[in-house]
Amino acid sequence: MKKFLVMSPLLFLFAGCRSDEQVARDNEASSDISITTTSEVKNPDGDGKTLVAYFSHPVGTELDVTTGASVMEVNGEYLGLVEQTANWIADDVKADRFQIQANKVYPDDVGALIGEAIDEKNESQRPELASEIDNFDQYETIYLGYPIWNGDFPMAFYTFLESYDFAGKTVIPFNVHGGSGLAGTVETVNAELPDATVVSNALSISRNNIADSQQEVLDWVEEVRE
Template sequence: MKKFTVVFLSALMALSLAACGSSEQNSGANSVSSEPQSTASAAESAGQGTENNEGAADSAETGGSNILIAYFSVMETDGVDTVAGASRVAANGEALGNNQYIAQIIQRETGGDLFRIETVQEYPTTHDALLDFAYEEKAEDARPELASQIENLDSYDVIFLGFPNWNADLPMPLYTFLEAYDFSGKTIIPFTTHGGSGFSRTIQTISELQPDATVLSDGLSISRNSVSGAESEVIDWVNGLDLTSE
């Protein structure tokens, strides 16, 4: 009887040990199967990181040009339509200021960055009132406060500078702008719209305000009466400058 009991107990112990071994193997299997899940999560995270990097690269390319197109433009709203003589033009169903329109063509051709020179004060949008306001500003030698600022100026080598010819001179906000920044070592390329005076002496004034910049004398001058049909002229002028956007 004792012998039977010993045999029975031995068999029972063997079964218990086998069960423990099986449980440990199952536990080990669960531990291993969790590793592929962690790897998959890492891969998904890596994939998301790649997408984010691609988005960042796109942003860098969009804002990574060495060309800036800065312009000042006031759109009149009275007097004449958008075709004949106004300081605005219709493009793709949208009314734009003359210099704004030209600046957008230059931006499209060069891949540069657009910057609108804006002031804290608002300008009249009717023709006669705007003429009077601009004349008074010039008589006072005013320096209107700017409402917009250039970021990362050091990244630009070429500055297209657009403005209307007011009273045979730069608009006074251009004086504020040119006195606020140092364009030393950069190339300034002027473009203007006018009522018959061309550039007057504005290019010389820009050179005086920025003596350490290279100011191109061969700027683009377009009559306000011709802006709506000037797209090809703007494109030919830009291509003739032989500029490349980096």
């Protein structure tokens, strides 16, 4: 069974109004946690030339709209919505897949998470990544997946874009969002990767529709591969 969970837009407002004391408490809490994130290129059936690289951060595991959770349960595993989309694409095009993860533990509480992401954005942070791709040169086509965080990429996604040489590669963006659509991110990919060919027909799916969107994703893949 798939569960689909929705984040209240009000949480963005509450997160923006955190007191200094709250920020300090959250920072203290998150710095106490040891790093457990890992990611590596997964290659169940890849062609060695196509990569799906995505940032995805599943929030929550229970069906409760008041928590702001945003996950899908697939075969007993909780996946982020961008991750599920990335899996559909990678299975279809026979791509390697790589999850972009910051080398830090974000707060479980969604309000604190949004607040931390706002702090990262306001300070133009580039969080260190949990792992890297050894053989990036081999990829010719790279599908780039991301959620919208505070009207932008998560800052760790910028770290990824700025860590590799994309010259000569074809880049195909896709995102899942909570109402903001692409939020100008295709233009940002173009600005960040001036030597890549960035496909303008990016896929953008609302999290409210993701559970029923596999066919839309596959149809889009057919379009952008032509």
